[in-house]
Amino acid sequence: MSDLYREHILDHYRNPRNYGTLEPHDRSFEDSNPLCGDRIRIDLRLKDGTIEDIAFTGRGCAISQASASILTEMVKGQSLDFVKELTAEDLLDELGIPISPARRKCALLSLKVLKAAAYGLSEWPE
Amino acid sequence: MSTRHSPTRQFDARALRQDFPILQRLVRGGKPLVYLDSAATSQKPAVVIEALVDFYRSTNANIHRGVYELSEAATLAYDQARAKVARLINAPNPRECIFVRNTTEAINLVAQSWGRANLAPGDIVVLSLLEHHSNIVPWQLVTRERGAELRYIDIDEDGRLRLEQLDDYLATGRVKLVSVTHVSNALGTINPVAEIVERAHAAGAVVLVDGAQSVPHLPVDVQALGVDFYAFSGHKMLGPMGIGVLYGRRELLEAMPPFLGGGDMIRTVTLEGSTWADLPAKFEAGTPSVADAVALGVAVDYLQSLGMPAIRHHEQELLRYALARLDEIPGITLYGPVGEDRSGVVSFTLGDVHPHDIAGILDSEGIAIRAGHHCAQPLMRRLGVVATARASVYLYNTEEDIDRLVDGLLIVRQVFNVGD
Numbered sequence: 001m002s003d004l005y006r007e008h009i010l011d012h013y014r015n016p017r018n019y020g021t022l023e024p025h026d027r028s029f030e031d032s033n034p035l036c037g038d039r040i041r042i043d044l045r046l047k048d049g050t051i052e053d054i055a056f057t058g059r060g061c062a063i064s065q066a067s068a069s070i071l072t073e074m075v076k077g078q079s080l081d082f083v084k085e086l087t088a089e090d091l092l093d094e095l096g097i098p099i100s101p102a103r104r105k106c107a108l109l110s111l112k113v114l115k116a117a118a119y120g121l122s123e124w125p126e
Numbered sequence: 127m128s129t130r131h132s133p134t135r136q137f138d139a140r141a142l143r144q145d146f147p148i149l150q151r152l153v154r155g156g157k158p159l160v161y162l163d164s165a166a167t168s169q170k171p172a173v174v175i176e177a178l179v180d181f182y183r184s185t186n187a188n189i190h191r192g193v194y195e196l197s198e199a200a201t202l203a204y205d206q207a208r209a210k211v212a213r214l215i216n217a218p219n220p221r222e223c224i225f226v227r228n229t230t231e232a233i234n235l236v237a238q239s240w241g242r243a244n245l246a247p248g249d250i251v252v253l254s255l256l257e258h259h260s261n262i263v264p265w266q267l268v269t270r271e272r273g274a275e276l277r278y279i280d281i282d283e284d285g286r287l288r289l290e291q292l293d294d295y296l297a298t299g300r301v302k303l304v305s306v307t308h309v310s311n312a313l314g315t316i317n318p319v320a321e322i323v324e325r326a327h328a329a330g331a332v333v334l335v336d337g338a339q340s341v342p343h344l345p346v347d348v349q350a351l352g353v354d355f356y357a358f359s360g361h362k363m364l365g366p367m368g369i370g371v372l373y374g375r376r377e378l379l380e381a382m383p384p385f386l387g388g389g390d391m392i393r394t395v396t397l398e399g400s401t402w403a404d405l406p407a408k409f410e411a412g413t414p415s416v417a418d419a420v421a422l423g424v425a426v427d428y429l430q431s432l433g434m435p436a437i438r439h440h441e442q443e444l445l446r447y448a449l450a451r452l453d454e455i456p457g458i459t460l461y462g463p464v465g466e467d468r469s470g471v472v473s474f475t476l477g478d479v480h481p482h483d484i485a486g487i488l489d490s491e492g493i494a495i496r497a498g499h500h501c502a503q504p505l506m507r508r509l510g511v512v513a514t515a516r517a518s519v520y521l522y523n524t525e526e527d528i529d530r531l532v533d534g535l536l537i538v539r540q541v542f543n544v545g546d
Contacts, residue, residue, distance in 0.1 A: 003490065004486050004487075004490060005483070005486070005487060010542075014543075035498065036480075036482050036498060036512075036513060037513055038480075061480035061482040061483045061486075062480065062542075063482075063483070063486070103486065106482065
């Protein structure tokens with residue numbers, strides 16, 4: 001079958017980890033891909049520069065949602081510095097599926113949102 | 127209409143496939159290509175590809191003004207291509223067919239030239255919810271600049287235009303232009319253009335029709351339709367990318383100021399000002415895409431050899447087959463009208479699977495369809511969806527392609543556990 005839709009991707013899509021919102025939270029950011037309508041929001045609760053808790057909500061294709069779920073598992077309990085250093089390749093490696101140029105934006109939306117939250121942005125600078 | 131040209135070939139889609147080199151190739155690790163995205167761009171027959179190469183190999187020179195043999199030959203080939211395009215749509219005179227890059231450029235030409243010269247504060251431009259962004263954004267730009275207003279004709283539940291709304295808009299007496307698509311790229315709805323033209327003209331409005339999805343698939347006669355402007359792209363009708371056509375009625379084109387200034391579009395240039403060349407040169411500033419125009423002429427020959435009615439008939443049969451087969455798939459939702467006023471475009475969703483995931487799984491099976499908003503975001507919002515999956519057929523598609531699509535969709539159902 002499809003290399004893109006391996007069982008672990010579908011599992012994260014059907015049973016997303018850390019799904020929901022955090023109230024209260026220290027950081028929150030939301031963004032979407034206008035082209036396909038994928039949308040992700042990530043909330044962070046911090047303690048001494050470390051991600052004590054993380055949650056996401058969103059809608060969109062399986063790749064974008066599974067990627068967000070996997071990303072929350074990667075960074076929970078890690079420091080904000082760890083998140084700031086995280087690269088696109090790190091996340092793509094963790095997904096472990098061949099992402100074509102057309103689907104890269106789907107796969108990386110969650111990382112974009114997490115980075116913005118980690119840097120404490122409330123919206124993208126002009 | 128197209129009885130003007132009697133077809134010289136029997137229509138046999140399976141045999142025609144041999145004319146298209148790309149349809150012989152394998153994709154995704156050895157799977158035969160099922161190409162169902164011709165509404166985005168069509169594939170090209172070998173004769174068109176060869177015409178491009180052949181122009182550069184044996185005829186290439188800049189057109190007009192050259193007094194040597196090659197330039198004369200290139201100019202002649204360019205003019206002949208224009209004549210072929212004019213015959214295809216039954217334009218009264220080839221001079222009324224302006225070569226542009228594509229439909230988008232043709233519409234921008236009218237918006238910037240006719241629109242800026244003719245729209246005043248309070249005037250209304252009427253569009254519809256079926257429009258591609260290319261027939262929305264140029265009008266947003268020019269109406270904002272001129273202080274004019276936009277109105278949109280809504281659709282009914284089946285995706286047909288609610289023409290009574292057009293009447294309401296026309297009744298204001300302020301409508302200067304109606305610009306609508308002939309065939310919806312997202313739903314396949316074939317709009318009643320002749321009727322729209324009649325109503326608009328009775329109210330004194332000019333009519334532009336976006337023909338990007340009609341000229342490749344249906345017999346089109348701009349005189350019978352009565353349109354003032356008609357825009358279409360070469361690449362969706364077997365021709366190369368980068369060449370398209372704007373048909374415009376002579377009086378209108380002659381009264382319009384130029385769109386782009388430069389070489390070839392002038393009669394005289396002094397330091398103080400310039401006078402304009404005759405049609406069509408006035409609207410073709412700079413060196414045009416001569417090779418692409420010549421290859422488009424060859425594409426027109428190819429279409430005419432089959433006959434547009436035969437192409438239309440084939441696509442109607444295929445659409446009927448596709449709708450019946452797709453309807454068997456539990457969890458599928460099909461969009462667009464069912465009837466004679468529908469082209470070979472099928473938009474659908476499957477359960478709550480995101481259309482990108484549908485297209486992603488089909489791609490791994492070698493099936494190329496489109497997923498997204500189809501450059502028609504207002505229409506998607508009206509339908510209440512973020513996106514749809516869209517399969518579109520052309521003369522080279524067969525029932526086997528539809529069967530492979532259905533098999534692929536059954537895999538999608540299985541992977542995503544789509545319920546009934």
